[in-house]
Amino acid sequence: MLTDERLNMYKKKLKSIIKFSFCSILILINTISLESKVSIVTTTTNLKYIAEQIGKENVEVYSMIRGFDDPHFVMTRPDFLVKLNNADILCVVGLDLEVGWIPVLLQQSRNLKIQKGQIGYCDTSVGIKVLGEPTMMIDRSMGDMHIYGNPHYWLDPLNVIQMSSNVLATLKRVDPINSNIYENNYKEFKSRLIILIKEETKKFEPYFNSRVAVFHDQFVYLANRFKFTANLTLEERPGVPPSSRYLEQVISNMNSQNIKVILISPYHNISYAQFVSSKVPGSKILIIPESIGSFDSIKTYEECITESLKLIRDALN
Ligand SMILES: [Zn+2]
Numbered sequence: 599m600l601t602d603e604r605l606n607m608y609k610k611k612l613k614s615i616i617k618f619s620f621c622s623i624l625i626l627i628n629t630i631s632l633e634s635k636v637s638i639v640t641t642t643t644n645l646k647y648i649a650e651q652i653g654k655e656n657v658e659v660y661s662m663i664r665g666f667d668d669p670h671f672v673m674t675r676p677d678f679l680v681k682l683n684n685a686d687i688l689c690v691v692g693l694d695l696e697v698g699w700i701p702v703l704l705q706q707s708r709n710l711k712i713q714k715g716q717i718g719y720c721d722t723s724v725g726i727k728v729l730g731e732p733t734m735m736i737d738r739s740m741g742d743m744h745i746y747g748n749p750h751y752w753l754d755p756l757n758v759i760q761m762s763s764n765v766l767a768t769l770k771r772v773d774p775i776n777s778n779i780y781e782n783n784y785k786e787f788k789s790r791l792i793i794l795i796k797e798e799t800k801k802f803e804p805y806f807n808s809r810v811a812v813f814h815d816q817f818v819y820l821a822n823r824f825k826f827t828a829n830l831t832l833e834e835r836p837g838v839p840p841s842s843r844y845l846e847q848v849i850s851n852m853n854s855q856n857i858k859v860i861l862i863s864p865y866h867n868i869s870y871a872q873f874v875s876s877k878v879p880g881s882k883i884l885i886i887p888e889s890i891g892s893f894d895s896i897k898t899y900e901e902c903i904t905e906s907l908k909l910i911r912d913a914l915n
Contacts, residue, residue, distance in 0.1 A: 636773050639685040639712075641696050642669055643890040644752050645722060645761075647899050649689055651787040652765045656776050665891025668865040670743055670837065672699040682707035685718065686772050689765060692723035693749035720768035722761035726751050729818050743837035744815065753888065754819035755791045755798075755903055762787055794900055798907055799824060805914050811852055813862040813871050816888065824907060830857060832870050840870060849877045857881075859913045863888045884909045 638659045640646045646661035653659070660681050663672055669691065682688065682703060690696055704713060711718040730748035751757045766784045770777045806825040810817075813832045821828035832848055834840045840848070851857070852874070858881045860871045868883065875881045886906045887896040896902055 636686045636769065637684055638687040638689060639681050640689040641691060641700065644899055644902070645689045645691065647890050648722070648758060648762050648787075649687075649765050652762055652780055652783050653769055654779075654783050656773065656779065657769070665887070665889040665896065666864045666893075668863075669695055669889075670698060672696070674699050674703055678703055679706055682712065683709050685709060685712050687718040687720055687768055688712040689720040689722055689768075691749055691752070692721040693728065693746045693751070694743075695749035717771050718768065720764055722764045723749070723751065724764050725760050726757050729822060730815060748815060748818055748836075750816040750888070751819050752899075753817060753903070753906070754823040755795050755899075756823060757819060758899060759788050759791050762791075790900070794903060795823070798903060802826075802907055802911065805911055808910075808914050809855060809857050810859040810861055810910065810914075811848065811857050811874070813860065813866050813868075816863060817861050817886065820903075820906065826910070828861065832860065832874060845870065845874060849874055852878045852881065859884060859910065861886050861910070864892050882913045884913055886910075 635658045636653060636656060638646075638649045638653065638657050640649055640659060640661045642663055643661045643665045646659045649657060649659045662678050662681070663669060685707075688704070690700055710716060713719060714721075728747035728751070730744060732745060732747070752761065762784055766780050769780045773780075802824045808826045809830070810821075810826065810828050811830040811832065812828050815829070815831045815833065815836050817828040830848065830851055832840055832845065834844045858878065860875060860881065860883045862868060862871050862883060862885055864885050864887070868885075871883045875883050885892075886909065887893055887902050888906075890896055890899060890902060892902070896905060
């Protein structure tokens with residue numbers, strides 16, 4: 599026969615065993631759900647954002663570079679290899695934007711499924727209407743870095759819909775069981791982007807057909823979507839520093855065509871733009887947030903677009 603005291607003791611023990619098992623089960627469930635997340639590595643912060651919109655809680659995304667880094671030139675680090683080795687998916691901008699650093703990393707990653715052409719490789723440029731395809735024979739030895747056309751296509755939100763559909767296709771291949779969730783996330787993001795285009799086009803309407811100069815040829819897609827012109831470049835060719843003779847031409851073009859704005863990204867050398875601006879009375883240099891994280895305040899792709907266009911509108915006023 600159990601005394602009341604012993605009975606109470608057994609009850610207490612039983613309670614703590616149940617409590618402990620419950621906690622263990624919770625921890626186990628959490629571990630499983632964490633492990634079952636699809637691991638995505640992206641080259642840029644904007645690709646990370648897109649992957650997160652399509653994958654939401656089913657994915658864990660890591661961007662190798664920060665928003666203020668130059669995606670053409672990247673100092674690779676050993677932890678990139680660790681991330682790539684464990685990745686289910688690799689997303690790249692493509693069109694050779696990352697040619698200086700991704701091929702070597704991929705080779706060293708020891709991860710078959712993210713190699714070019716494999717199930718986890720996602721080139722978001724597939725299906726994009728490329729602008730600025732070279733009309734003459736060029737090669738990289740001439741310093742030109744846009745030999746397959748202009749790779750800065752993410753600054754057109756319509757292109758981001760295509761990029762998202764490429765991410766969606768990859769996620770469905772890698773994690774088919776959650777296809778419906780990814781499809782719904784894609785539809786929701788696509789609707790947001792369509793609203794963004796409509797709203798921003800309306801705001802920009804008074805500035806249609808304006809002209810701006812740029813340091814590097816990276817704003818043609820933004821200009822094409824929102825109907826302004828951004829093809830006067832301070833660089834002689836993409837990636838090629840300008841000669842002073844060439845800069846004199848740019849200054850004379852800006853003065854004769856009444857171009858008062860120069861766009862530049864945070865990672866480019868501003869001194870050429872400052873020199874040109876000093877010779878064009880009333881001109882302004884605008885540092886454009888091309889990517890999420892360009893500035894601390896830019897936390898979404900939508901903010902990249904709205905802030906960039908706002909800066910340009912304010913300067914054109
Ligand atoms: Zn470029």
